Amino acid sequence: MTKFLRYNILVVLFITAFFHLASAQQGKYSDLIITEMEIGTAIEWTTFNEKDIKSFIIEKSTDAQNFEEVVTLAALENDNVKKGYSFVDLGLGSKGERAHYRVKSVHKDGIVSHGKMASITKEYQNHFTISNFEMDELANEYVLYFLSIVEGDLQMDVVSREDASIVHTELYNASIGFNKLDLGLNVVAAGKYELIFTLDDETESLALIKSGAALPENLMSRMESKKSNN
Numbered sequence: 001m002t003k004f005l006r007y008n009i010l011v012v013l014f015i016t017a018f019f020h021l022a023s024a025q026q027g028k029y030s031d032l033i034i035t036e037m038e039i040g041t042a043i044e045w046t047t048f049n050e051k052d053i054k055s056f057i058i059e060k061s062t063d064a065q066n067f068e069e070v071v072t073l074a075a076l077e078n079d080n081v082k083k084g085y086s087f088v089d090l091g092l093g094s095k096g097e098r099a100h101y102r103v104k105s106v107h108k109d110g111i112v113s114h115g116k117m118a119s120i121t122k123e124y125q126n127h128f129t130i131s132n133f134e135m136d137e138l139a140n141e142y143v144l145y146f147l148s149i150v151e152g153d154l155q156m157d158v159v160s161r162e163d164a165s166i167v168h169t170e171l172y173n174a175s176i177g178f179n180k181l182d183l184g185l186n187v188v189a190a191g192k193y194e195l196i197f198t199l200d201d202e203t204e205s206l207a208l209i210k211s212g213a214a215l216p217e218n219l220m221s222r223m224e225s226k227k228s229n230n
Contacts, residue, residue: 032101032118039129040090041120043101047083050075057104058087064100064117092149095125127200128154128174137211140186144197148174154199156183158208161192174199185210 035042043058053075059067070089093099102117128148135142151174158168170184190212197204 031116032103034101034118034120036120036123037088038124038126040088040126041099041101041122042086042088043103044084044086045103045115047076047085050077050083052108053077053105054108055106056085057106058089059102059104060089060091061100061102062098064119067100067102070101090126090129092126092129092147093122094127095122097122125200125202127202128204130197130204130206133206135185135208142183142185144179144181144183146174146179146181146197148176148179148199150200151175152200154181154197157196157198158185158188159194159196161194167193 031045033042033044035044055075056073058070058073060070061067070091071087073085073087076083089101091099098119098121100117100119103115105113105115107113127150128146130144130146132145133143134145154172154174156170156172157166159165160167168185168188172181172183185208188210190210193208193210195206195208197206
């Protein structure tokens with residue numbers, strides 16, 4: 001009786017383990033393709049079967065042992081249909097740093113499985129990145145949001161898109177972490193510009209089009225006098 005009971009328990013455990021393994025193996029996808037770019041790291045992979053998969057979690061590590069979540073992407077739930085996924089990690093870092101990535105599949109039954117790990121060495125310095133730019137011409141307000149892993153002077157050059165001349169330059173203090181800056185663009189006349197931001201020998205740019213709806217009084221009067229002289 002005891003042997004029969006042990007036999008049944010072993011059979012149940014074996015069947016349970018088999019089904020869990022089968023569930024974890026149902027999602028099949030290719031190895032990761034990692035491409036380092038100036039603006040970040042592109043992560044791509046292709047799925048061939050996503051049956052019962054709820055989502056994919058991209059994880060990142062600096063030592064190939066301790067991973068942190070970068071982003072969660074919902075699965076498209078395609079069965080036996082080839083489908084490609086891509087994501088750009090804008091994580092900051094210095095040239096020469098090594099990063100390790102892997103994709104974790106989260107199944108609808110709660111089972112989690114990991115794909116193969118892929119590694120890359122950063123070819124570009126990426127010490128700061130612009131996350132958002134907001135402008136309100138009527139209120140003459142221009143706000144820049146960015147992340148930085150260094151501190152120092154952030155230089156903003158306002159460059160005319162007509163003749164590539166620098167029409168205005170300002171310096172701001174950048175701190176480590178999240179930054180919010182009120183930009184002094186209310187003195188810039190109407191026109192099309194490129195905003196060039198430089199920090200720690202690294203540059204990023206934004207396009208700016210000013211309609212002149214909220215030009216300062218001194219610039220408005222100058223423009224009006226120019227028109228009247230003509």
